Each structure stands twice: as structure tokens, then as C-alpha cells.
Amino acid sequence: MTPLPDRISAPEQAATADMAHLAKSVFSPAAGRKLRRHVLAAGRHVLLIGVAMAFMLPFVWMVISALKSNDMVFSQPIQWWPNPPRWSNFLEAFNYPRFPFLRLLWNSVFYSGAVTIATVVSCAAVAYGFARLRFPGRDLLFMVTIATLMIPGIVTFIPTFILFKALGQLGSYVPLIVPKFFGDAFFIFMMRQFYLTLPGELADAARVDGANEFRIFWQIMLPLVRPALLVMAVFMFLWTWHDFFGPLVYLSDTSQFPLSLGLFAFRAQRDTYWGLLMAAATLTTLPLVIIFFIGQRYFVEGVKLTGIKG
Amino acid sequence: MSGFRSPWAHLSLMQRREARAGMLFVLPWVLSLLVFTAYPVLASVILSFTDYSIVQTPHWVGLQNYQTMFTGDPSFWPAVRNSIYYALISVPLGLVASLALALVLNMRAAGISIYRTLFYLPSVVPPIASTIVFIVMFEPQSGLVNTLIRLTGLPAPAWFSDPTWSKPGLVIMSLWGIGATTLIFLAGLQDIPRSLLEAAAIDGAGPWQKLRNVILPLLSPVILFNLVMNVIYSFQVFSQPLVIGGTTGAPFESMLMYMVHIYRNAFRYFKMGYASALSVVLFAAVMLITLVIFRSARLWVFHEESGPVA
Numbered sequence: 001m002t003p004l005p006d007r008i009s010a011p012e013q014a015a016t017a018d019m020a021h022l023a024k025s026v027f028s029p030a031a032g033r034k035l036r037r038h039v040l041a042a043g044r045h046v047l048l049i050g051v052a053m054a055f056m057l058p059f060v061w062m063v064i065s066a067l068k069s070n071d072m073v074f075s076q077p078i079q080w081w082p083n084p085p086r087w088s089n090f091l092e093a094f095n096y097p098r099f100p101f102l103r104l105l106w107n108s109v110f111y112s113g114a115v116t117i118a119t120v121v122s123c124a125a126v127a128y129g130f131a132r133l134r135f136p137g138r139d140l141l142f143m144v145t146i147a148t149l150m151i152p153g154i155v156t157f158i159p160t161f162i163l164f165k166a167l168g169q170l171g172s173y174v175p176l177i178v179p180k181f182f183g184d185a186f187f188i189f190m191m192r193q194f195y196l197t198l199p200g201e202l203a204d205a206a207r208v209d210g211a212n213e214f215r216i217f218w219q220i221m222l223p224l225v226r227p228a229l230l231v232m233a234v235f236m237f238l239w240t241w242h243d244f245f246g247p248l249v250y251l252s253d254t255s256q257f258p259l260s261l262g263l264f265a266f267r268a269q270r271d272t273y274w275g276l277l278m279a280a281a282t283l284t285t286l287p288l289v290i291i292f293f294i295g296q297r298y299f300v301e302g303v304k305l306t307g308i309k310g
Numbered sequence: 311m312s313g314f315r316s317p318w319a320h321l322s323l324m325q326r327r328e329a330r331a332g333m334l335f336v337l338p339w340v341l342s343l344l345v346f347t348a349y350p351v352l353a354s355v356i357l358s359f360t361d362y363s364i365v366q367t368p369h370w371v372g373l374q375n376y377q378t379m380f381t382g383d384p385s386f387w388p389a390v391r392n393s394i395y396y397a398l399i400s401v402p403l404g405l406v407a408s409l410a411l412a413l414v415l416n417m418r419a420a421g422i423s424i425y426r427t428l429f430y431l432p433s434v435v436p437p438i439a440s441t442i443v444f445i446v447m448f449e450p451q452s453g454l455v456n457t458l459i460r461l462t463g464l465p466a467p468a469w470f471s472d473p474t475w476s477k478p479g480l481v482i483m484s485l486w487g488i489g490a491t492t493l494i495f496l497a498g499l500q501d502i503p504r505s506l507l508e509a510a511a512i513d514g515a516g517p518w519q520k521l522r523n524v525i526l527p528l529l530s531p532v533i534l535f536n537l538v539m540n541v542i543y544s545f546q547v548f549s550q551p552l553v554i555g556g557t558t559g560a561p562f563e564s565m566l567m568y569m570v571h572i573y574r575n576a577f578r579y580f581k582m583g584y585a586s587a588l589s590v591v592l593f594a595a596v597m598l599i600t601l602v603i604f605r606s607a608r609l610w611v612f613h614e615e616s617g618p619v620a
Contacts, residue, residue, distance in 0.1 A: 044419045051414065052428045058486060059432060061454060062443040074452040122338050129335025133328050141336065148347050150538075152546055152596055154572055154589045158582060159353035160346060162364065182342030213331035242436045244549045249577055260438045264553065267442055274446055281439040292434045296427050 062285070066090065066278040073274040089279035098269055099280055103255055104262040105287070111173060111247070111258045112240040118180035119187055119236045120229055126183045127191030128217050132203065142192070148185045153245075161249060171253065176246045187232050194228040195221065227298075234291070234298045241288055259284040351593075358587035364580050375587035386588075388563045389571040392477065396567065397544040400481045404540060405533065408488040412495035413521075426496070433489035441553040444483045445470060470554050473564035480550060480565070491536050498532035499525070527612040534607050541603065542596055548573065568592060 065073050067085040094101045129135075130142050164175040198221070206216050222229075247261040254265060263284050267277055321329060358375055362368035379386050415426050432440070447454045448469035456466035467475040502525060510524050526533075548569040551559065557574045559566025572592070576585035 041419060044417050047414060048417075048419065048422075048425045051411065052425055055429055055432055055486070058440065058443050058447060059435065061447055062435075062439070065443075065446060073446060074449060076452050076457065078454060078457055126336050126339040129332045133332030133335060134325070135329035135332035138332065138336075141340070144343065145339070148343070150542060150596065150600055151347070151351065152542070152589065152592050154546070154569065155354050155593045156347055156350035158576055158586055158589060159350035159357065161576075162353075162582065163350075165364070179342065179346050181338070182346070183339035188339060213328065213335075217335070238434065244436075244438055245573075249573075260436045263436070263438050263442070267438075267553065277442060278446065281442050284439050285435050288434045288436070289431070292431065296430075 062278055063282055065275060066282045068275045068278075070273060070275050073278070086275060089275045090283065093276050093279040093283060096266070096276070096280075098254065099262055099266040100255065101262075101280075101283055104257055104259045105283075107256060107262075108241055108258040108260075108287075111176065111243075112237045114173070114177045115180050115240040116233050116236045118177060119184050120233050122181055122183040123187040123191050123232060124222065124225070124229060125217070127188045128195055128221060130188065131192040131195030132200075132217075132221070133213065145185050145188060149189070157245075157249075164250075170250060171256070172250070173256075175250050176243075184236075187236070191225070191228060191232065194225055198224055230295070231298045234295045237291065238288060354586045354590055354593075357583050358590045360583040360586075362581075362583040362586075364582050368583060371583070375584045376591075378584065379587060379591065385559075385563060385566060385571055389559075389566045389568045392559070392564065392566055393545055393547075393568040395477055396480060396547060397541060399477070400484045401537070401540045401544050403481060404485060404488050404491060405536060407485055408491040408536070409495050409529075409533075411488065411492045412499055413525075415492065415496055416499045426493075429492060430489040432486050437549040438553060440486065441483070441550045444479070444486075445554060448479050470565075471561055473562040476554065476561060476564045480547075480554070483550060484544075484547075491540065494536055495529070495532060498529050502528050530611045531613075534603070534611050538600055538603055541599055545569075545592065545596055 064080065064082060066089055067087065068079070068082040068089075069086050072079055072082055072086075093099060130138065130145075160175070160179075164170065169175050202220050202224075203216050206220055211219075241258070242260060243258075244260045244264065247258050248264070251257055251261065254262065257265065263280055266280050357368060359370060359372060360368035361371045361374070411429065415422065415429065419425075435443075448456070450456060450466070450468040450471050453469075455469070459466040467478075469479040470476050506524055506528075507520060510520050515523065546569050547567055551565040551567045551570055552573070555561070555565025555570070557570060557578055559570055568588075569592075572585050572588045575581045575588060
């Protein structure tokens with residue numbers, strides 16, 4: 001190191017001491033590693049933030065556009081923040097007679113809620129049978145169940161539609177909800193994987209004590225699989241909220257529509273009122289975003305569960 | 311019962327009791343398989359040989375629907391081409407993008423769980439809402455995307471107004487929803503033992519070699535799973551192209567995906583027989599493709615016990 005000049009003032013001395021300290025800490029091997037780590041960490045965050053912003057952009061753009069007047073949505077140059085923000089879009093979308101938001105919201109809550117309950121109840125029981133009880137033909141039946149996952153939905157949809165039409169159930173939620181009370185191949189598969197991870201001793205002990213299979217299921221197994229039941233509930237709710245094809249085919253009256261279908265109908269009628277349409281899209285998405293942030297643990301964990309573990 | 315050995319014969323009393331309980335647990339699902347899967351699949355095949363307008367009883371027409379499909383329906387081949395184009399581009403691109411994203415999200419960085427949450431957020435947005443947002447963003451004259459493209463001086467395509475650019479637009483949109491695939495990859499990555507990667511590093515493997523020789527082989531079963539699922543889903547894409555192009559697949563049938571074509575025939579024209587024939591062909595195609603993928607998997611999917619089978 002170059003020798004320091006003789007006469008320096010106290011603050012300068014402190015400063016040079018600091019610099020020397022800094023230099024030492026930067027150039028020592030241990031500190032070098034530390035610095036390298038910091039640079040790497042910063043680089044990672046720049047990468048993560050960059051990609052995250054690209055992913056968030058359409059989302060952000062939806063909310064921004066929902067606060068714009070019709071000319072502002074496509075104004076040049078880009079308006080990143082609407083000035084002034086048109087909060088009235090939400091009020092207008094809310095009160096637009098062909099998009100009765102509260103009614104649509106209730107329909108979505110009802111539809112998603114009913115399908116969720118039906119799926120959770122039926123799949124919890126059916127998967128238990130597949131995972132924990134032995135009966136002739138079980139494994140073949142399970143193979144068939146997995147195979148049905150590959151059948152495109154439309155193949156079963158058309159005859160099922162004809163069936164429900166013959167039963168006079170068009171224009172009702174019956175065809176959309178009732179079949180779910182009999183199970184769902186995907187969630188039976190997922191729940192079975194989860195039951196298989198549980199130790200068998202508890203059930204065996206209960207069996208020796210004379211408990212029947214239904215008590216074992218209800219009092220011992222169900223409490224143990226609660227996290228998986230929540231995962232199933234969260235995903236089924238989300239997917240049913242997204243569902244569009246079923247309601248599109250079965251429902252015909254706006255007052256029955258769930259939000260997705262209501263939004264589709266809204267766009268078909270007023271496809272030039274972009275600000276309003278964006279407000280309606282935001283309103284359709286908002287409940288899910290709230291649920292997502294409350295249940296995010298279950299979403300992230302759930303995708304791992306629903307993967308191919310086990 | 312002479313000559314027929316019941317599978318029950320060799321079971322003990324306890325085992326019989328368990329088997330009875332097991333069958334009771336899976337009973338709802340067996341009913342569902344019969345009523346909502348087996349019967350409709352069979353009915354679809356039978357209906358595909360009939361002319362059925364839903365108001366009149368179906369009458370047998372033999373192979374006429376299939377003949378019409380291949381030689382008489384001017385929209386059939388465009389729909390097939392559109393769907394193959396979409397699957398062929400969106401699936402590989404989606405897999406590469408979601409794997410890359412999973413690798414990024416698998417890094418050790420402060421607050422990584424926040425990033426993981428953000429990447430799943432787009433998958434929470436209902437498809438109808440996200441499609442409307444993308445229509446606004448891809449507006450040719452003054453939408454956000456083209457305004458940004460023009461800033462760089464590049465020519466801006468007309469996206470959903472141009473038959474050559476509408477499908478690339480749809481593919482870009484699909485990339486926004488890779489959250490679920492990414493999280494399944496991420497779960498797979500987290501199952502790779504750290505010790506293996508450290509051993510590779512000690513042997514002097516760089517990041518690329520680690521990816522090529524350790525991560526990809528161990529992840530190959532997950533890649534297979536995601537590939538099969540995404541291929542099956544991509545052939546059934548419906549909501550997005552319907553919102554963009556309506557039932558005619560505008561512009562110029564470029565958005566006429568196979569599912570939109572089935573929907574139009576079944577629920578607009580009420581040609582149930584013809585629509586069933588279309589869905590049987592989709593079923594056969596999906597089965598064939600899945601089979602080919604599983605066959606090819608022998609060459610590239612790594613099994614931990616034995617290494618690649620080939």
C-alpha cells in the first residue's frame with residue numbers, strides 16, 4: 001500500500017482510515033467472496049424483478065385502464081396513470097343493467113361454492129376407498145380413472161347435454177353442479193396420493209379396537225388430510241369461477257350468469273366502451289385475487305401436490 | 311357358480327368387510343364413470359353416425375358425417391390447421407419458458423416466496439377477463455404493445471386484426487398463464503438432491519453442464535407429465551379464441567380453433583351428430599398423440615433405478 005501523507009486533518013484521517021478499511025475488506029479473500037455474493041444477489045433480484053414486472057404488466061394495465069375514459073385507454077403517448085382517474089367507471093359497470101354485478105357475483109359464489117363442496121365431499125371419500133381399502137378390481141378401476149383424464153371434455157359433454165335436456169334441466173345449474181357430487185378424476189387422483197403418505201398404524205389400531213371403516217375415515221383420516229382438502233377446495237373454487245364453457249351452453253338468462261359469462265355478454269354488447277369493460281374485468285377478477293392472497297400458501301403448495309408426487 | 315371362482319372366495323371375514331366398505335366408498339365414482347363417462351363416450355361414437363338436430367330423433371347416416379368432415383366442410387381443415395399450429399408453437403414454447411422461469415424461481419434469494427406468488431397471479435385471472443385485457447393491449451393502432459414496439463422503430467403487427475399475427479398473439483397470451491406448469495417444474499427441481507448438484511460442481515461442472523447432465527435427466531418425468539397435460543389442454547383451447555374471433559374465428563377463420571368449430575356446430579347449428587363426429591376425431595387424435603409421446607418417452611425419460619431404458 002502507498003504510505004499516507006504525514007499531515008492530515010482528523011476528519012480526513014478518519015476518512016482515509018475508513019477507505020483503508022474498505023479497501024482491506026474489499027480485497028481480502030473472505031470479503032471478496034462476500035462482495036461477489038452481494039453482486040450476485042443483486043443480479044438475481046434485477047432478473048426476478050424484471051420478469052415479475054413483465055408478468056404483472058397485463059394485470060396492472062387492466063386496473064389502470066379501468067380508471068380511464070374511453071379516449072384515454074388508447075391515448076398517445078401512453079398514459080401510465082390516468083389523469084384524472086375515472087372512478088365512476090366502476091360505479092357505472094356496477095349499475096349497468098346488462099351487467100348486474102351483485103347478481104353475477106352471487107351466481108359465481110353460489111356456482112363455485114356448490115361445486116367446491118360437492119367435489120371436496122365426494123373426492124375425499126372416493127379417494128379414501130382407492131388409497132386405504134382393499135377390494136377386488138380396485139387397481140383396474142383406478143387405472144380407468146386415470147385414463148379418463150385424457151378424454152377431451154367435449155366428448156362426454158354433448159351426450160350429457162342431450163341427457164340433461166331430456167330431463168328438462170336446461171337453463172339451470174343442475175347439470176353444472178350435480179355431476180360433481182359423484183367425484184372428479186383429477187382430485188380423486190390427487191387425494192389418493194395424499195392418503196397414501198399417511199401412516200397405517202392409526203387406522204389399524206382403531207380397527208383392532210373395533211371401529212368400523214366409516215368411523216376410521218371420519219374421525220381419524222379426514223382430520224389428517226385437512227390441508228389437502230383445503231388445497232382441493234381452493235383450486236376447485238378458482239377453476240369453477242373461471243369456467244365458461246358449461247355456463248355458456250347451459251344458461252341463457254343474464255340473471256343466472258356467473259361473472260365470467262356476464263363479462264363475455266357485456267363485451268359482446270358494448271365492445272367499444274373499453275374503460276367500462278376493463279372495470280367489469282377488474283371486478284370479475286378482484287374476488288379471486290383476494291382469495292388468492294388469503295390462500296396463497298395453499299395455491300403454491302397445492303400445485304406441488306397436484307403434480308406427480310408419490 | 312361351478313367353474314367360476316369368485317374373487318371373494320379366498321377372502322377372510324375381515325377382508326370381506328374391508329372390501330365391502332371400500333366398494334361403498336368408491337360407489338359414487340363408479341356411478342359417475344358409468345353415467346357421465348362411459349355412457350357419453352359410447353353415445354358420442356353412436357351419435358357420430360347419425361343426423362341429429364336435437365328436436366327430431368336421430369337417424370342413422372353411416373359414415374356421412376365423417377365424409378362431410380374430410381371433403382365437404384370448408385371450415386374443417388382450417389380448424390385442424392389452426393389447432394395444430396397453436397399446439398405445435400404454444401406447447402414447446404410454454405414448456406421452455408416455464409422451465410426457465412422455474413430455474414429462476416428456484417434460486418436462493420431473499421423474498422423468493424413473494425416472487426413465486428407473483429408469478430402465479432396471472433393464472434388466477436379468469437380467461438375471459440385476461441383475453442379482454444390482451445385485446446386492449448394488442449390493439450393495432452394505439453394499444454400498449456404496439457406503442458412500445460414503435461418506440462423501438464420496429465414495424466408493429468396488427469395482431470388480432472391480421473390473420474397471420476392473430477395466432478402468435480394467442481400464443482403470447484398463453485405464455486402469460488404458465489404459472490401452474492412453472493410451479494410443477496419448481497416442485498420437481500426442489501426434489502433434486504442438493505448433494506448431486508454439489509458433487510457435479512466439485513467435478514467441475516458449470517451451470518450449463520449441471521442443467522444438461524443432472525437437472526434435465528432427473529426432471530424428465532416431470533417434463534413428460536407437463537408435456538402430455540399441455541398438449542391435451544392446448545387442443546381444447548376455447549374461451550380465448552372465442553372472445554377474440556367469435557364463432558366465425560375472425561379474422562378470416564384464423565382464430566377458428568377446433569373446439570370453437572365443435573361448439574359452433576353443436577350449439578349454434580344444433581348439428582349434434584356432426585359435432586359428435588368432430589369430437590370423436592379430436593378424441594382419437596389426442597389419444598394417438600399421447601400414445602406417441604409415451605412411446606417416445608422411453609428414449610428420453612430417465613428412471614432413477616435403471617437410467618434411460620434405451
